[in-house]
Amino acid sequence: MSRFSMMARVDVPHEVADAETWIARYRESLTSIAETGCGCCVRAWQMEGPRELVDTIPLVLSASSEWDRD
Numbered sequence: 001m002s003r004f005s006m007m008a009r010v011d012v013p014h015e016v017a018d019a020e021t022w023i024a025r026y027r028e029s030l031t032s033i034a035e036t037g038c039g040c041c042v043r044a045w046q047m048e049g050p051r052e053l054v055d056t057i058p059l060v061l062s063a064s065s066e067w068d069r070d
Helices: 011-030 051-056
Strands: 002-008 032-036 042-049
Touching: 002 011, 002 051, 011 042, 011 051
Parallel strands: none
Antiparallel strands: 002 042, 032 042
């Protein structure tokens, strides 16, 4: 399993919607998901799941953090 992150800027409405759509689509394949970020300007997620899911995250939502690992 890989660990990876995703981030959406709240002031760019489609980013949050796109992130929530991605999460809903792949939720069954994720072994863990935790939402981080303040929520007022940034929403972020730390997830664990199959490595191939990383390639499906929209580029604008991809992020990296200390959480990530292959």
